[in-house]
Amino acid sequence: MKVIGCSIPRKDARDKVTGRAKYNHDITVGGTLYAVPRLAEYAHAAIKNIRTVAALKVEGVRAVLTGQDTPFLVGEVLEDRPPLAHGRVLYWGEPVALVVADSEEKARLAASLIDIDYEPLPVVNSIDEALKPNAPLIHPDVDRYTILNHPVYPKSHTNIADHVHVRKGPTDPLWPQCDVVIESRSVLPQIDHMAMETRSATVEILPGGRVLVHSTTQAPFAVQKMLAHYFQLDQGQVVVMAPLVGGAFGGKAAVQLEILAYLASRAVGGQMVSVVNSREQDFAMSPVGTGLDAHFRLGARDDGKILAAEITYRLDIGAYTDSAPRIARAIAAQCTGPYAVDNVKCDVLCVYTNHTYTTAFRGFGHMPMTFAIERAIEKLADALKMDSLALRLMNAIRPGQSSPTKARLTASNVGDLPKALNAMAKLIEWNGGKVMKVGPHLIRVQGIASFWKTSSSPPDAVSGAVITMNKDGTVNLSIGAVECGPGTKTTAAQILAEKLQMPVDRVFVHLDVNTEVDPEHWKTVASLSTYMVGKAVEEACKDLIRQLKNLAAIALKCSPSDLAVAGEKVFLRDDPQVMVRFSDIAHGYRFPEGDTIGGQRIARGSFVIRHLNLLDEETGEGRPGPGWTVGVQGVLLEVNTETFDYRVVKAASVIDAGKVLNPQGAKSVVMGGMCQGLSYATRESVVYGSDGTFLNRQMRSYRTVRMGEQPEQYLVEFVETPQIDAPFGARPLGEHGVLAMPAAVANALSRALGIEANQPPFVPESLWALAGGEKA
């Protein structure tokens, strides 16, 4: 029996390709009311007056809520966000009022009839504007907000929501020893998750006190805790149900609509109310991914050894913090990229702007971070006149070294970046990034970039698994991780099947999540589900095997230690024909006389990551995750030097996966990430007008890669350096395909055109301008 390492078809496959898989808003209940928010039409303005009379007159309208009805602040880390704007609006698209009506159409009509007087205020439209000495303060009370989850260090009388420090060895004494010093600045825009399914939430408050929530969330247990906290409920009262999720990419880890739906339901006596984001709302009102302005100073010896790094990362977090302080710490902890640098000074700032607020985004800040690092590395290679792959190889992080926050690195926790770099050189036939002429005005050029990432999860994040047995010997598996797309549920079933040595198609995994019956899984984020859920499943399997052996030992009149489990049987190790089947003992063992002992086999496993801690306030010292995933990505571009148009001929990834649990699944997730990363590099950006208006809030103006725009060829390879404490040695893989693609594209374009391509997305016009515009 071998399940791990095989391309087991996904458990959700047949339902998905037949259109029968159910997502959150596929099942609607007659009589459900709809709540529609009225969005701010200013990026920064005082609300002078809200008149709701006309809205209330619309037939079918049941309630209209404004900020006055919701006088409290919410936040995952820092409580700085009103569910509906209080007094001022801080971003274009912020919800200002909420209409509850019998139908979505009526609610939408009524929302448009709400009459709001605004007094426009100066708009903080960029990080630079936010940090000017006399910048308008977006949160004048930033130092008086409640901190829900330490740490976060807001700076009073500034637009700085948080500041994270990394101090590893002094940098000042090192600069004179450096033969080469480079400086590099990269600027990346906010981007949108644009999951195909927009966010939605339905809440019903039952008279008995239970609150039923149906949501597109990837963090149902976070929704449960947030609602319980803000509405003074026992956590057990709040039942959150998360069915299959239609793409998430971090954007559905934030809790927003669930709070609005709760408020709406409460306003109408607890009736069932749905809030369903329109696409425009999903873009502008719900959180997007952070923008970044990064500055690097790198110094190296002439042989390429990097001696010192001074780095500033300034994040455009938009109007509210949400998970930004955690993202800032994730960036801080990996701030040098996967390179050994003994002397590091790094500052990460969360900067408030009048932009849409931001949240987790595939890679948790590591995609923009990697971009900035890899552009600096490339510039250093140029200054040293060194092959950039050789420079990466020389400085690649290795076991025995330490991370920027002084976490000790081992072969188990950090993997083998040099091996991945060498594999990449072969895979794309690395030529040092030389420009190859392939036609008049047509050149081909390669670009590579490396990455690393760990979870940066809270030290107390938990996961669990419950296995119940059916009478026929099949097993049911219940876990708290949501299926957002990568096949998490199937991986969990594979781990169970391998541990029990039973066919995976006899393992039935609960595809939805219900907080009332499924054990908690912290959040389906950080690519951690396979590790955390997997560990819990392994524990549950041990428990089940122990239970099965104990009962079988009675039936077979032997000691449990004489027994082994495989093929849905428990048998004597030395004489497998002496055995009982799972079906004989799943619901207790029945003696020939008819009397029965035992009962249903119900097993459980529980897991919490050990030895993590919060980063030190002054030095950043601390251990941010259980292990790192390292990898290298590359592209071969064909660039037209006359039109500045280009296409991706090849896109390649080599990732240290530890152990590939499901080859086809792993390849698919990495390829999908690569495509998304190329999409960011080549076309995606939230565009704000000079007044802070979110301009491109439709899929026709926020363009993503479509069929025919993907690379001509994807090359995906894995190296396997086991992470010893992980299930079967597997490292996290879910987010990573995206991480270094934009950097690889920028590195290739920079070489192709002799420019510094440091500001994605790269469209022909911006490349033309960088190459000298009309002068070119």
Next chain:
Amino acid sequence: MKSITGAYEGVFHINGQTRRMVVFPQDTLLSLLRGHAVSLSGAKPGCENGDCGACTVVLDGLPVKSCMKLAVESEDTAITTVEGLYDTEVPKQFLDKWAFQCGYCTSGFILVAYAMLLNTSRVNDAIITEWLRSNVCRCTGYQEIHEAVWAAANARGNGT
């Protein structure tokens, strides 16, 4: 051209079944299909303005974004949804080639591919791109979808 003002009883042919249903002028085909009377939720709302293709269905052999079509306009046409393609070649190949992840855009892609095969005797890469660029997938690298469509074309004899 049909003109209706209030509740209207129409006859709809969905996946080979005829249904008599009451629709209103503002109802889109997407809302009709997903509503309680029909409950075929394979067609998904993704943008509701024709940008993403997640709501695609096939009307008289041609792909149509059902969010852009009024329900009443689709009376007396043969409507095929993803549920109507159960056990046919295109979904089978999407399954075999892992041409989905979250699955939300999948029905739309399957229906465009199905319509392409109905209308094209010999497909090639350019034709596949031309037909399938109407839709957006955010999870896959498109390569898997491309392979699934080719495999379906070959199985149906539309290959090259």
